[in-house]
Amino acid sequence: MEPVLVVGAGPTGLVTALSLARRGIPVRIVDRKDGPARESRAMGLHARSLEYYRQFGFGDAVVERGVVADSIAFRSGNRDITRFSLADMGAGLSPYPFLLAFPQDEHERFLLDRLRELGVAVEWEVSLDDVAEVGDQVEAVLRWRDGTHRSTHPYVVGCDGAHSRVREVLGIGFPGDDSDQLFYVADAIVPGSDHGPIYFAFQEAGLALMMPVRSTGTQRLMGFAPLEARSKTDVGFEDVRGHVESLLGIDVGDVNWFSTYRVHHRVAESFQRGRIFIAGDAGHIHSPAGGQGMNTGIGDAVNLSWKIAEVLHRRADPVLLDTYQAERLPFARSLIATTDRVFKFLVDDGRLAQLVRVHIAPHVISTVARFTASRRQIFRTVSQTRLSYRTCHFNQGRAGGIRGGDRLPWVTFPGGDNFAALQSLSWQLHVYGEPGAGVVKAADDLALDLWRFDFGECAESAGLQRDAAYLVRPDGYVALAMAPGHTTELTSYVQRWALQLSPFAR
Numbered sequence: 151m152e153p154v155l156v157v158g159a160g161p162t163g164l165v166t167a168l169s170l171a172r173r174g175i176p177v178r179i180v181d182r183k184d185g186p187a188r189e190s191r192a193m194g195l196h197a198r199s200l201e202y203y204r205q206f207g208f209g210d211a212v213v214e215r216g217v218v219a220d221s222i223a224f225r226s227g228n229r230d231i232t233r234f235s236l237a238d239m240g241a242g243l244s245p246y247p248f249l250l251a252f253p254q255d256e257h258e259r260f261l262l263d264r265l266r267e268l269g270v271a272v273e274w275e276v277s278l279d280d281v282a283e284v285g286d287q288v289e290a291v292l293r294w295r296d297g298t299h300r301s302t303h304p305y306v307v308g309c310d311g312a313h314s315r316v317r318e319v320l321g322i323g324f325p326g327d328d329s330d331q332l333f334y335v336a337d338a339i340v341p342g343s344d345h346g347p348i349y350f351a352f353q354e355a356g357l358a359l360m361m362p363v364r365s366t367g368t369q370r371l372m373g374f375a376p377l378e379a380r381s382k383t384d385v386g387f388e389d390v391r392g393h394v395e396s397l398l399g400i401d402v403g404d405v406n407w408f409s410t411y412r413v414h415h416r417v418a419e420s421f422q423r424g425r426i427f428i429a430g431d432a433g434h435i436h437s438p439a440g441g442q443g444m445n446t447g448i449g450d451a452v453n454l455s456w457k458i459a460e461v462l463h464r465r466a467d468p469v470l471l472d473t474y475q476a477e478r479l480p481f482a483r484s485l486i487a488t489t490d491r492v493f494k495f496l497v498d499d500g501r502l503a504q505l506v507r508v509h510i511a512p513h514v515i516s517t518v519a520r521f522t523a524s525r526r527q528i529f530r531t532v533s534q535t536r537l538s539y540r541t542c543h544f545n546q547g548r549a550g551g552i553r554g555g556d557r558l559p560w561v562t563f564p565g566g567d568n569f570a571a572l573q574s575l576s577w578q579l580h581v582y583g584e585p586g587a588g589v590v591k592a593a594d595d596l597a598l599d600l601w602r603f604d605f606g607e608c609a610e611s612a613g614l615q616r617d618a619a620y621l622v623r624p625d626g627y628v629a630l631a632m633a634p635g636h637t638t639e640l641t642s643y644v645q646r647w648a649l650q651l652s653p654f655a656r
Contacts, residue, residue: 153178154458155290155303157316159186159272161254162430162447163309164261165202169455171268172206173575175462178303179270180292182277182310186262189407190253190337190363193370194219194441197244197533198557199448204245205572205626208264215260216252217345217362225351225399233347239529242608244560245569247529249348249441251362251370278315281306283424305458306426309451312414314432320423326416326435326486332375333438334390334410339403340369351397358397368406372438373397375410385410413437417482421475427454434482442485445534450478456575456624460649467648470544477539477555539627544647547631547639549620551613554631558622559612563604571601572626577651579640582609583617588637596644597652621651 156167159181167179195216203209223233240247262272279298280291287302308316317324340360348361358373371394379389387408395402418433430447454474460466530536538556539545545555552559558580561568571578579593583605593600603609605616614620619637621630630643644651 151176151462152287152303154462155180155288155301155306156309157181157278157306158309158311158314158430158432159183159258159262159274160309160311160430160447161192161257161261161444162451163307164258164265164272165448165451166307166309166429166455167270168206168261168265168268169452170459171265171270173456173459173463175459177270178273178301179265180273180276180278182275184275186258186272187255189255189409190368190370191255192441192444193251193253193257193363194361194444195250195252195257196441196445197240197246197248197529198535198537199445200246200250201244201535201560201569201626202448202452204569205575206264207573208260209246212252212257212260213246213250215256215365216250217365219249219251219346219348219361221347223347223349225349225397227353228399234525236529239525240533240535242560242562242611243526243529244533244535245567249361251364253363254444256364278308278310278319281316281319281426283426286425288425304425304462307454307458308426308428308432309430309447311431312416312435314428316426317418317428317432320426320428322423322428323419324416325419326414329413329415329437331413332380332385332410333413334371334373334375334385334387334408336371336387336390336394336402336405336408337363337368338371338387338405339367340371340400341403343369343400345369349398351399353397356393356397358394360398360400371398371402415486417479417486421450421479422471427474429454429478433478434486436486442532442534446482446485449481449534449537452625453478460624465650470647473542473544476542476544480541481537545627545629546643547633547636549618549631549633550615552615552620552628552631554628556628556631558620558626558628559609559614561603561609561612561614563606563608568601568603569626571599572622574599574653575624576653577624577629577649578622580620580622581617582614585619586617586634586637588635589619589640592637592640596640599653 153176156163156179167177170177200209203212221235224231236248277293279293288306290301292299308314345362351358356374361370363370376393379385387405414435416435421433429450436443457470461468540553540555547554578599580601582603617634619632620628623629632639
């Protein structure tokens with residue numbers, strides 16, 4: 151089998167390659183850079199990404215290397231308005247009810263080590279010149295120091311960033327907006343600051359955020375440059391020091407890294423052209439609101455890679471690959487629309503927006519913080535555990551509060567949880583209660599792993615239905631939800647998609 155070509159070795163490309171290799175698919179990954187990231191850059195890992203990493207067997211190892219941001223504190227003007235616990239917000243919803251700070255340089259090195267354990271090494275300083283589908287293969291022209299070389303692959307995945315060469319060659323449009331606002335980011339030592347909470351501060355003059363970035367005690371400072379700095383051609387930290395110190399009520403010590411950039415909101419018109427795909431920043435770029443960009447790229451990688459693997463192992467009809475765009479493109483568009491609205495409100499220099507930020511937002515935040523239901527909805531949204539693929543025709547059925555396309559709810563039991571089963575990376579059938587005879591026979595006929603869990607308070611509160619059957623995809627989403635007595639739907643579903651559901655041999 152020729153290897154799948156992954157172009158780009160940032161987090162999205164590395165997770166794509168890892169997911170394919172873990173499933174026994176030969177993979178080749180190239181990057182035009184001379185090595186992995188050297189700066190912290192993207193650093194916030196949300197619960198859903200950590201759940202994927204747990205499926206790969208290293209979720210807890212990542213948490214041990216990062217810094218858990220356990221609470222959020224809000225500051226308006228010169229006063230603190232409220233603080234609430236992220237652990238409380240996500241309690242019972244995920245095994246990772248927090249935001250993990252894990253700098254991109256450390257993150258990439260960790261993923262590279264996991265790839266090397268699987269016998270895959272990134273080919274650095276190799277760029278893509280051209281790519282085209284030729285029959286049932288994709289031909290790529292790769293440029294090395296000594297010239298160009300041609301190679302063939304069953305599929306190509308472009309994870310090559312906002313200036314994607316793959317997207318450019320395919321002629322895929324990348325519509326959206328570019329902001330005139332200047333955004334700054336710095337990693338610095340802040341003497342006397344707590345190394346755990348996320349601090350968010352806003353005044354009429356602007357806003358700033360501080361959160362832990364490394365276990366060494368470094369803090370990440372982010373915000374929008376003050377008016378007097380925006381017209382400068384070469385903005386340094388000293389141009390924003392007074393601004394950020396005033397907003398957050400801190401004194402900044404040594405600055406280890408500082409950068410500025412303009413914020414963009416763009417979504418590609420398509421994520422696929424035949425056997426060629428794009429993922430991560432190649433398909434969508436966001437404002438920093440909510441720290442969604444890298445996590446969305448990781449979600450793209452997981453969604454696409456298991457489908458490519460199933461098709462290449464001849465366990466599914468190739469039409470399954472069309473569901474990648476059907477599931478991920480609408481989410482990217484919705485996410486961009488949401489983060490764009492939040493971003494515009496945060497950076498609006500208009501008098502009305504300033505008054506809202508200073509006099510209304512603090513009251514709204516304080517009110518939201520008092521109610522458990524609202525806090526949990528915020529966690530579900532920001533952590534991406536709420537993300538569902540219900541609108542894609544691949545996902546069907548309903549049982550209890552769970553519909554096809556929903557993420558499998560996390561349910562705990564004495565001594566364990568239902569997510570442990572997902573580490574097989576295979577299709578599986580879950581029943582919470584007693585499986586009916588039809589369920590047992592269907593699972594046996596299909597050589598499908600059947601997991602039976604007790605139906606308790608945790609399962610009920612998660613929306614699962616007693617004795618119902620849930621066909622769970624390799625990425626932990628429910629493909630088919632069947633109320634008791636509706637097991638005939640399973641056989642017809644499998645036949646429709648030409649699926650083989652038995653655990654794959656790695």
